[in-house]
Amino acid sequence: MAKYAFFLGCIAPLRYPGIEKSTREVCAALGIELVDLKDASCCPAPGVIRAFNKKTWLAAAARNLALAEQQGLPIVTICNGCYGSLFDAAHELAEDPELLAEVNKILAEIGMEYKGTTKVHHFAEVLYNEVGVEKIKAAVKKPLDYQVAAFYGCHFLKPSEIKQVDNPENPHILDDLIEATGAKSMPRKQKTLCCGAGGGLKAAFGDVAKKFTETNLENMKASGAQFIIDVCPFCHLQFDGVQKDLGYNIPVLHLSQLLGLAMGMDEKQLAFSTHITPVKL
Amino acid sequence: MVSPKGEISKEVADAAKMCFQCGTCTAGCPSGRRTSYRVRKIVRMAQLGLKEEIINSDELWECSTCYTCVERCPRQVPIVDIIIDLRNIAVAEGHMRPQHKGTATNLVKYGHTVDVKDNISKLRVELGLPEVPPTVLANEAAKADLDKILKATGFCKIVQE
Numbered sequence: 001m002a003k004y005a006f007f008l009g010c011i012a013p014l015r016y017p018g019i020e021k022s023t024r025e026v027c028a029a030l031g032i033e034l035v036d037l038k039d040a041s042c043c044p045a046p047g048v049i050r051a052f053n054k055k056t057w058l059a060a061a062a063r064n065l066a067l068a069e070q071q072g073l074p075i076v077t078i079c080n081g082c083y084g085s086l087f088d089a090a091h092e093l094a095e096d097p098e099l100l101a102e103v104n105k106i107l108a109e110i111g112m113e114y115k116g117t118t119k120v121h122h123f124a125e126v127l128y129n130e131v132g133v134e135k136i137k138a139a140v141k142k143p144l145d146y147q148v149a150a151f152y153g154c155h156f157l158k159p160s161e162i163k164q165v166d167n168p169e170n171p172h173i174l175d176d177l178i179e180a181t182g183a184k185s186m187p188r189k190q191k192t193l194c195c196g197a198g199g200g201l202k203a204a205f206g207d208v209a210k211k212f213t214e215t216n217l218e219n220m221k222a223s224g225a226q227f228i229i230d231v232c233p234f235c236h237l238q239f240d241g242v243q244k245d246l247g248y249n250i251p252v253l254h255l256s257q258l259l260g261l262a263m264g265m266d267e268k269q270l271a272f273s274t275h276i277t278p279v280k281l
Numbered sequence: 282m283v284s285p286k287g288e289i290s291k292e293v294a295d296a297a298k299m300c301f302q303c304g305t306c307t308a309g310c311p312s313g314r315r316t317s318y319r320v321r322k323i324v325r326m327a328q329l330g331l332k333e334e335i336i337n338s339d340e341l342w343e344c345s346t347c348y349t350c351v352e353r354c355p356r357q358v359p360i361v362d363i364i365i366d367l368r369n370i371a372v373a374e375g376h377m378r379p380q381h382k383g384t385a386t387n388l389v390k391y392g393h394t395v396d397v398k399d400n401i402s403k404l405r406v407e408l409g410l411p412e413v414p415p416t417v418l419a420n421e422a423a424k425a426d427l428d429k430i431l432k433a434t435g436f437c438k439i440v441q442e
């Protein structure tokens with residue numbers, strides 16, 4: 001049985017607990033053991049905290065990585081932002097012994113050390129590579145017949161030189177995972193266009209962020225999608241939160257929620273009540 | 282590691298030097314399509330060492346860090362790393378938007394970038410999840426460790442200023 005340290009991040013547990021709940025249920029059903037990464041903090045967010053103070057970002061990320069290292073477990077995240085931060089920090093620290101030594105001086109103040117061994121994975125990538133589409137198909141109890149839009153986001157795939165998850169310009173793994181439930185992933189224009197929320201844009205230039213989202217929504221609607229399926233609570237929050245203002249009404253589900261639905265979880269357990277754009281099945 | 286000392290660091294300047302100003306980055310930039318932000322220009326300004334102009338500009342904060350430009354740059358310029366380093370300099374010199382200060386303050390207060398809401402805590406219990414997520418939120422000693430890191434790396438200062 002594959003075993004991972006479950007890194008919660010911020011938005012899922014504190015805004016969309018249904019994403020956390022469905023991740024736990026889906027992993028249990030698929031034979032992935034999740035051990036809570038206790039005492040972890042924010043990853044910290046790659047586009048804001050890293051942009052404010054790189055040293056803070058790296059040291060706090062290293063603390064999270066060290067907590068997993070102490071348990072001897074690889075990390076799994078359900079958020080592109082957490083994946084971006086933790087993967088990039090782990091990569092930088094594994095490549096640069098001087099940097100690692102510098103960070104360890106800071107960690108020494110709290111009696112910790114990071115040896116540089118923690119591997120970081122994204123939930124969707126674990127499902128695709130570790131579990132496999134066939135096993136997911138076999139676990140589906142309630143096949144879905146929706147037409148949906150697959151939204152990959154940015155930091156799941158990029159920078160592709162180090163991530164190597166899928167082709168960043170023309171990815172397919174999320175489409176394949178979605179189609180394992182019976183739903184149809186609709187082709188559309190500009191499939192890899194950013195949601196707009198990252199890099200501190202949502203907070204400081206919300207109107208600019210919204211323009212990114214609007215183009216995505218136009219293309220999704222034109223494709224005939226009835227749902228938006230994301231792999232990141234922050235993209236999720238962006239799509240879920242701005243639609244009303246923009247005159248759209250396409251419900252947004254995290255991949256874990258879509259899989260939970262197909263595996264027979266009830267609506268209450270998926271906590272659609274916290275979604276801003278109403279989820280009507 | 283870049284420690285912003287007020288000047289564009291040698292690392293950033295060297296990275297920017299690789300750029301031959303082809304404009305591929307701007308052509309594919311989703312922010313540039315919707316605003317007056319031109320990433321090629323930022324890289325050019327970094328080459329020329331125009332620190333004040335860069336850190337005083339709104340444009341520096343209009344990048345969503347989507348990495349499209351990095352994927353397509355024919356010279357492998359680490360564009361997002363350059364932007365991040367320039368933002369570090371801007372923040373160290375006191376250029377920070379109030380909304381961003383809010384996000385930073387959340388990190389100091391909660392150890393997370395968003396606050397804790399009662400209705401979500403209640404819902405967590407209904408879902409059979411621990412009311413308080415098993416993170417720094419649930420362990421004062423762990424939060425104190427994070428606080429020490431934030432302090433040692435000068436983060437708390439950013440928030441107070």
Ligand code: SF4
Nearest residue numbers: 300302303304306354
């Ligand atoms: S794509 Fe690369 S080389 Fe071309 S202008 Fe942009 S940073 Fe410079």
Ligand code: SF4
Nearest residue numbers: 310344345347348350
């Ligand atoms: S990373 Fe920033 S500069 Fe580069 S394409 Fe995306 S928004 Fe534009």
